[in-house]
Amino acid sequence: MGRPRAFDEDEVVRAAVTLFAGRAYDSVSVDDLVSHLGVHRNSLYKVFGSKRGLYLAALQHYLSQELTAAELDLLLLAMAERAPVDAEVATLVDAALRDLDKALGGPAATATLLGERLRARATP
Amino acid sequence: MGRPRAFDEDEVVRAAVTLFAGRAYDSVSVDDLVSHLGVHRNSLYKVFGSKRGLYLAALQHYLSQELTAAELDLLLLAMAERAPVDAEVATLVDAALRDLDKALGGPAATATLLGERLRARATP
């Protein structure tokens, strides 16, 4: 019943990952999301509750996959600017970092990887 | 001649460093700056030209001193969220990183230091 959705929820989340990985959370407006994601304002709020809800969904989807070195940007931004002011983000980030520690063989390797990617992002 | 300033420019810049080190650039409003810095709106624009101008002044002042491990936060934020969208920030950051490389003995040590501090900031 009801009118069928004209958008793919997973596709929306993946596009949101790309947007949020590119610039700071506050620099990505709901207008940006609506116009780049192919989802309407109303549906965004219906499905994700808020801009923050979509951000959290995007972050979770992103952190649930294998992180390659080239795709650390959303994690970097989440660590630098969101985790300090959003406890839920901090929790997600912490879990992802522990996984990285295991995959890489220890926190030292994680720190080096993050530091290198952060620098590559800042000074291309 | 003219009415003397009721604020110390250096003090304002140092307070701006603290504010900008705490949260993302867009999260720090001009109202925040005005109310925490002891400088009035008009003077802020007269002296620094814009919010970005004050940010750049704060970043330069901050990068011109010795960076201790506990005070890397503004550099981290600048790298993560400003350098990719502000070429002048990218230039300042690049120079500071080269200095860090020399002080620490190579880019690898810089990467590790930044990665460790980034994590400490994200998951306290």
Add this chain to the structure above:
DNA sequence: AGGGTTAAGGAACACTCGTTCTTGACTGAT
């Protein structure tokens, strides 16, 4: 004392923000 100049103080600007409301279109089941 009196211009000239600079800063403080605060209202006001046009604009953007995240969010909600209203209206109408489309669907499957009765």
Add this chain to the structure above:
DNA sequence: ATCAGTCAAGAACGAGTGTTCCTTAACCCT
């Protein structure tokens, strides 16, 4: 055919944004 339920479309909201304007206060120099 009708009804309930879901979505699209877009206008509208109040609050907040960075910036500018205008008036008043404080100082130096002649």
